[in-house]
Amino acid sequence: VRRTSLSAGAAIAISALAPTGCGSDSQATLTVSAAASLQSAFTDYADHFGAAEVRQSFAASDQLAAQIRQGARPDVFASADTALPDQLHHAGLTGRPRTFAGNRLVIAVPTGSEKVRSLADVERPGTAVVVGEPAVPVGAYTRQVLGRLPAAKRRAIVANIRSQEPDTTSVLAKVAEGAADAAFVYATDVEAAGGGVRAIRLPASLQPTVAYGVAVVRGLEHPGLARRFVAGLIHGAGERALRRAGFLPPP
Amino acid sequence: MRAARPWFPAIAFVALAVALAFLVIPVVAVFTNTGPGELVSALGEHGAREALWLSLRTSLAAVAVIVLVGTPAAYLLANRAFRGRALVLTLIELPLVMPPAAAGIALLAAFGPNGILGGAIHDAGIELVFETAGVIVALVFVAAPFYLRAGVAAFAALDASSLEASRTLGAGPGRTFLRVAIPEASGGLAAGLALAWGRALGEFGATLMFAGSFPGVTRTASLEIFATFNTPNGFTAALALSGVLVAVSGALLLTVKLVSGERALEGRGI
Numbered sequence: 001v002r003r004t005s006l007s008a009g010a011a012i013a014i015s016a017l018a019p020t021g022c023g024s025d026s027q028a029t030l031t032v033s034a035a036a037s038l039q040s041a042f043t044d045y046a047d048h049f050g051a052a053e054v055r056q057s058f059a060a061s062d063q064l065a066a067q068i069r070q071g072a073r074p075d076v077f078a079s080a081d082t083a084l085p086d087q088l089h090h091a092g093l094t095g096r097p098r099t100f101a102g103n104r105l106v107i108a109v110p111t112g113s114e115k116v117r118s119l120a121d122v123e124r125p126g127t128a129v130v131v132g133e134p135a136v137p138v139g140a141y142t143r144q145v146l147g148r149l150p151a152a153k154r155r156a157i158v159a160n161i162r163s164q165e166p167d168t169t170s171v172l173a174k175v176a177e178g179a180a181d182a183a184f185v186y187a188t189d190v191e192a193a194g195g196g197v198r199a200i201r202l203p204a205s206l207q208p209t210v211a212y213g214v215a216v217v218r219g220l221e222h223p224g225l226a227r228r229f230v231a232g233l234i235h236g237a238g239e240r241a242l243r244r245a246g247f248l249p250p251p
Numbered sequence: 252m253r254a255a256r257p258w259f260p261a262i263a264f265v266a267l268a269v270a271l272a273f274l275v276i277p278v279v280a281v282f283t284n285t286g287p288g289e290l291v292s293a294l295g296e297h298g299a300r301e302a303l304w305l306s307l308r309t310s311l312a313a314v315a316v317i318v319l320v321g322t323p324a325a326y327l328l329a330n331r332a333f334r335g336r337a338l339v340l341t342l343i344e345l346p347l348v349m350p351p352a353a354a355g356i357a358l359l360a361a362f363g364p365n366g367i368l369g370g371a372i373h374d375a376g377i378e379l380v381f382e383t384a385g386v387i388v389a390l391v392f393v394a395a396p397f398y399l400r401a402g403v404a405a406f407a408a409l410d411a412s413s414l415e416a417s418r419t420l421g422a423g424p425g426r427t428f429l430r431v432a433i434p435e436a437s438g439g440l441a442a443g444l445a446l447a448w449g450r451a452l453g454e455f456g457a458t459l460m461f462a463g464s465f466p467g468v469t470r471t472a473s474l475e476i477f478a479t480f481n482t483p484n485g486f487t488a489a490l491a492l493s494g495v496l497v498a499v500s501g502a503l504l505l506t507v508k509l510v511s512g513e514r515a516l517e518g519r520g521i
Binding site: 060062063065066069070128130133135136161162163164165166170173174177178179180 | 359363364365369380381459460463464465466468469470477478480481482485486
């Protein structure tokens, strides 16, 4: 009797593990690692992607790339820049990347606050500024903006930086909770946040080219599904979801 | 029933082997995944040393606060029976089981710029968010329960007659606390201190959410590990810093075992 119940237990344990192993028959599951800024657009797209159930994980693009370098194998990697997918492609970890969307960098400020109304206010001593880490795309774009400023203005803003956050979501959170007076994030982040924060546009001369790259990860069970997901980002349901969330066409 | 005897010890043995392997392999991998030379040179990086130094300073400051306030508080809780004592004991242990992200949010809701005490703190001229002081607040919040818990257990286990003898000989309650209770409970207190210190060194989520992350100001070793891991080729540097934290935590745990002997394992009092 005992032996039977033991093997029954083993059978239950095995069947609980099974869905991750076999997915090709009835309803396939597509796993997508995507930049934190893509969360609302990709969640919307997943609801409209009929071919498979889409399981997504959103985090800083550099963190997702580091996971793939350490052996993680999602089906699709979508990054807030083109450099990280290019690096993974050169390392033989993904197929050729495609650029699928653009975005703008803005200054996010708390809705009620009048402390920061323009870039000049960000330079004023005592303004608490939050940016992304240099390694995360939003932080790299922010440094491009700062690099285009005259040295004195750049130094003034750099001196006001109080925190370097791991991803764009936590950069924006520091403004939303009232800790920071200003933060450099994507325009779509501010739109997705609803109230609480508003965006101040950057002068066109300072605006960096924000391009999103996507690649299909090598060595998959069903690369066809992953390619369909990517194709939909360029023409189709994914593209429409991106426009609804405020993303620009690829630059 | 008779058939059960031969195979159960074997299953238990296998279970122990699986548990041991699962818990030990990741710890060993921190030191063996990359060569020792690379690990040591990664520690020479400015960012790594700055983060370790900040972790050391903030965790020591937090432990100092915890010991100064926690020792008399634990003594009172151990020696007084009062209505609601069980509730107080539960409340001070709550941060032990609180998820770090929830702790970060809770600290913001209480002491953040828009928190219920945020205005008063700001008016008092104290800045916590984006400041080293904010890191210390986060560390105290997550680590204090370890010391309080151990302190209450250590004081509760004291021989009541020696405390009474001290009082009959004319020592006041303060003198009895300092000269008799603390020395006699020192093993349990030291164990609690080491556990609290270990927890403070490892703090991540509450620090990032409440204090932010800036090199030299709020970026502790745990935050530096996270920041370094994401950079290309940052895995080795992250491993090296992890190795230091694992070694220090291991040393602290060993200290707990040595100073408290078997007493810490018996779990008396609460």
